[in-house]
Amino acid sequence: MRLVGDRGDVTYVPEFIDRDLADAVVRELSADTRWKADSRMMYGRRVLVPRETAGRGGKMAQPWTPALALVREMAERHTGTSFDYCFLNRYRDGNDAVAWHGDRDGTQDARLVVASLSLGATRTFQLRPKKDSGLRHDPVGVDVAHGDLIVMAGDTQLYWEHRVPRDPRVTGERLNVTFRQYRARE
Ligand SMILES: O=C(O)CCC(=O)C(=O)O
DSSP states (O other), rough: OEEESSSSSSEETTSSSSSSHHHHHHHHHHHHHHOBBBEEETTHHHHHEEEEEEEEESSSSSSHHHHHHHHHHHHHHHHHHOOOOEEEEEOOOOTTTTTOOOOOOSSSOOSSOOOEEEEEEEEEEEEEEEEEGOOOOOEEEEOOOOOOOEETTTTTHHEEEEEEETTTTOOOOOOEEEOOSSSSSO
């Protein structure tokens, strides 16, 4: 299902992987992932971000695990892209969140494909045009559940930003895996 088609390309694939495989990835990630509590500067003070993060597959990160590597291959086939590493987010409950942002990863080409897998508790994923994009569009939202995939491609990161807002009604944990590339291949 296409969520964004104007100056960007965002698709939502419900049940991209089945429950058994999704459960296996959760088991692997829960077993030995080294989660970090990141912080950032806000109004001159350093504050903890409301979630935990980790990485897999890159040079400095922990290795791929078997079920995660299988999902990476499936995401590669689905998108026609090779993924080098993934970022992991752990939302311990509905008080954890990620604020509006675009995924540029510093030096990375903003047009690289990002494939984002949801595991565990269902949360709302929202998109809206960036302020300087010139686009007029209402925010778009979708409830992402265990095994669902969001793919962001094309100009998405240039014109759109996304977030997962707080939702204090949610008591369960959600894990998010975003498969990424270092550089676009020729
Ligand atoms: O948890 C999600 O679905 C989004 C994560 C995200 O925006 C990010 O890692 O940049």
